[in-house]
Amino acid sequence: MIEQAVATHPGRTEPDEQRFVERSLVQLTLSRFHLFFREPDAIFWIFVFPILLALGLGIAFRNRPPDVLKIGVVGPNLAKMLGNDKNLSVATTDQASGELALKTGRIELLAIAGPYGVTYRYDDTNPDARTARLLTDNALQHSAGRSDSFRTQNDLVRETGSRYIDFVVPGLLGMNLMGSSIWGLGLAIVDFRQKKLLKRLIASPMRRWEYLASFILSRLVMLPVEVIVFLAFAALVFGVPLRGSLWELAALCVVSSLCFSALGLLTACRARTIEAVSGLMNLVMLPMWILSGIFFSADRFPAVVQPVIRALPLTAVIDALRGNMLQGAGFTKLQWQLVVIAAWCLIPFFLALRLFRWR
Amino acid sequence: MLPSNAPLPLSIRNLRKAYGNVQAVDSLDLEAYPGECFGLLGPNGAGKTTTIEICEGLTEPDTGSVELLGLSWRKNARELRERIGIQLQETQFPEKLTVEEIVRLFRSFYQRGISVSQIIETVQLHEKKSARAGTLSGGQKQRLAMACALVGDPELLFLDEPTTGLDPQARRHLWDLVEELKRAGRTIILTTHYMDEAERLCDRVAVMDHGRIIALGTPRELVSSLGAENIVEFAVEGDTAWPALETVAGFHCTHSGDGRYHLSVSELHTSVPLVFGDLARRGVKLTELRTHSATLEDVFVSLTGRNLRDD
Numbered sequence: 001m002i003e004q005a006v007a008t009h010p011g012r013t014e015p016d017e018q019r020f021v022e023r024s025l026v027q028l029t030l031s032r033f034h035l036f037f038r039e040p041d042a043i044f045w046i047f048v049f050p051i052l053l054a055l056g057l058g059i060a061f062r063n064r065p066p067d068v069l070k071i072g073v074v075g076p077n078l079a080k081m082l083g084n085d086k087n088l089s090v091a092t093t094d095q096a097s098g099e100l101a102l103k104t105g106r107i108e109l110l111a112i113a114g115p116y117g118v119t120y121r122y123d124d125t126n127p128d129a130r131t132a133r134l135l136t137d138n139a140l141q142h143s144a145g146r147s148d149s150f151r152t153q154n155d156l157v158r159e160t161g162s163r164y165i166d167f168v169v170p171g172l173l174g175m176n177l178m179g180s181s182i183w184g185l186g187l188a189i190v191d192f193r194q195k196k197l198l199k200r201l202i203a204s205p206m207r208r209w210e211y212l213a214s215f216i217l218s219r220l221v222m223l224p225v226e227v228i229v230f231l232a233f234a235a236l237v238f239g240v241p242l243r244g245s246l247w248e249l250a251a252l253c254v255v256s257s258l259c260f261s262a263l264g265l266l267t268a269c270r271a272r273t274i275e276a277v278s279g280l281m282n283l284v285m286l287p288m289w290i291l292s293g294i295f296f297s298a299d300r301f302p303a304v305v306q307p308v309i310r311a312l313p314l315t316a317v318i319d320a321l322r323g324n325m326l327q328g329a330g331f332t333k334l335q336w337q338l339v340v341i342a343a344w345c346l347i348p349f350f351l352a353l354r355l356f357r358w359r
Numbered sequence: 360m361l362p363s364n365a366p367l368p369l370s371i372r373n374l375r376k377a378y379g380n381v382q383a384v385d386s387l388d389l390e391a392y393p394g395e396c397f398g399l400l401g402p403n404g405a406g407k408t409t410t411i412e413i414c415e416g417l418t419e420p421d422t423g424s425v426e427l428l429g430l431s432w433r434k435n436a437r438e439l440r441e442r443i444g445i446q447l448q449e450t451q452f453p454e455k456l457t458v459e460e461i462v463r464l465f466r467s468f469y470q471r472g473i474s475v476s477q478i479i480e481t482v483q484l485h486e487k488k489s490a491r492a493g494t495l496s497g498g499q500k501q502r503l504a505m506a507c508a509l510v511g512d513p514e515l516l517f518l519d520e521p522t523t524g525l526d527p528q529a530r531r532h533l534w535d536l537v538e539e540l541k542r543a544g545r546t547i548i549l550t551t552h553y554m555d556e557a558e559r560l561c562d563r564v565a566v567m568d569h570g571r572i573i574a575l576g577t578p579r580e581l582v583s584s585l586g587a588e589n590i591v592e593f594a595v596e597g598d599t600a601w602p603a604l605e606t607v608a609g610f611h612c613t614h615s616g617d618g619r620y621h622l623s624v625s626e627l628h629t630s631v632p633l634v635f636g637d638l639a640r641r642g643v644k645l646t647e648l649r650t651h652s653a654t655l656e657d658v659f660v661s662l663t664g665r666n667l668r669d670d
Contacts, residue, residue, distance in 0.1 A: 027463060030460075030464075031453070034455065034456055034460060195452075197450060200450045203415055203445040203447065
């Protein structure tokens with residue numbers, strides 16, 4: 001039996017016919033899937049975690065009816081003068097307990113009637129207190145006889161697309177695209193290097209580009225699942241709008257994923273241990289988590305650092321995703337972001353190919 | 360027997376490789392013949408792995424030439440990768456892939472080769488083919504590595520310390536496999552620091568020390584180069600480095616690192632009384648005495664013992 005199995009070769013014959021699934025690129029990609037789906041942690045972080053995060057943020061920042069502001073008044077007539085304002089909840093009190101209520105935050109403002117008029121005590125750095133000041137003053141002046149110079153009307157707009165959840169969903173999508181690409185590539189490559197498997201692979205006739213391409217392929221196959229599950233959740237549960245072209249959104253996700261894969265490849269190109277690459281990946285991702293406008297607008301940072309922030313790949317990706325989803329912007333309006341993303345695809349990829357350590 | 364123009368499986372000329380100040384491989388010449396099992400034998404750090412990895416095209420030599428099957432790494436790397444099989448020291452396979460998945464992956468790299476099920480049968484892992492690599496024993500992992508080395512049906516097989524770290528039963532199991540491969544006529548180059556392994560598996564052995572080959576021949580030739588078939592091994596009381604013990608009873612005496620003295624003798628029944636007599640006359644007290652028939656181990660001790668003294 002063994003002689004059959006390991007027969008000698010009088011001469012090399014024609015290559016065996018290889019079926020599609022027996023091709024090395026397919027086999028390499030399959031092994032990526034096997035390794036991924038046998039890692040329950042990875043599935044949680046990539047598929048479940050973003051949804052939990054969106055759910056949590058959606059609940060925390062849900063839009064509520066306008067708050068009724070609590071104020072305290074000292075003096076006999078004030079409560080009656082404010083009596084019918086539905087935005088204010090008025091309690092008549094004496095000065096000492098009113099001061100205490102103000103200090104402990106139970107009321108936003110204390111209005112004290114004096115011989116020459118009314119004194120407002122409030123914290124002017126607290127937006128609610130400022131609002132209470134305006135509402136109280138307006139109501140008191142009106143009931144004292146002040147009239148409007150001209151008529152005004154209110155036209156209330158509570159549109160989807162301008163809520164916090166609408167803002168944060170593209171941010172979370174961008175963050176997830178970055179995380180899954182960089183963690184996915186970085187850890188897998190360094191794990192293989194640490195186990196000397198990379199060395200074993202290049203000792204076989206495997207083509208090196210196929211090994212790297214298998215990561216890209218497996219990312220691209222996984223991407224639709226990851227993105228569709230998340231966006232479907234956001235759209236169905238929170239009604240997050242998808243105003244732009246869905247094809248362009250898909251293309252954006254693919255290009256972003258390639259861009260972060262290239263960055264992941266560069267991060268992992270030399271590190272010998274999981275500890276080293278984990279540190280490097282955090283070093284690469286942390287500035288973007290903070291600066292790139294996932295949870296709040298990147299415009300909040302000073303103007304001097306704006307060019308740097310705009311040049312970060314995650315900023316470009318999130319801006320482009322928001323442009324597409326919230327404003328319905330086409331690619332022609334997102335040129336600058338696309339240029340940044342393309343640059344982050346190409347430069348790290350070629351650098352990584354040059355620097356890659358197989359042993 | 361062979362056509363005279365058939366290229367040698369392996370031919371190395373004047374190979375040198377240094378890491379910093381350490382000359383890992385120093386002016387090495389080697390040839391392996393078709394169908395033989397050739398062993399590189401030596402202690403850790405002798406340069407065996409560096410040599411074999413240069414042969415495998417994984418390490419660039421500083422100078423010298425390597426030809427495999429008449430081909431060179433510089434010009435024919437791709438073809439060579441298809442035609443040789445490699446088992447590296449300390450490769451860990453992905454724990455979460457099964458035996459069959461790993462072998463199938465490696466099979467996909469080769470244009471020609473042996474079917475996955477057949478090679479799993481050959482290395483006797485068929486009962487474990489659906490087991491994940493992380494659950495295999497040391498011996499099974501090593502046989503999985505063998506399967507990956509063999510799946511391309513190689514003409515030349517490199518095994519780097521195939522049994523290091525295995526328990527005795529797993530070692531014998533792997534030896535059986537190598538012997539089957541030899542019977543099937545494969546050329547095998549293996550490194551080992553186990554003298555018994557080299558003696559059992561190798562047709563020819565090169566003994567390496569400090570990056571050089573210090574002896575080359577069949578195990579039988581090397582053992583008989585000692586000039587005697589039996590070894591007397593003894594230790595003495597007090598300080599071990601007795602310069603006066605260069606010869607005992609007219610025999611050449613080697614002092615090895617572990618505080619023992621070794622004598623090669625042809626007849627135990629006449630030599631041992633002479634050794635006793637000589638030592639007693641010098642006032643040396645014996646603490647230990649053993650005799651055994653000579654092995655490659657003794658060849659190494661006698662060769663490196665001389666080297667150690669030269670330092």
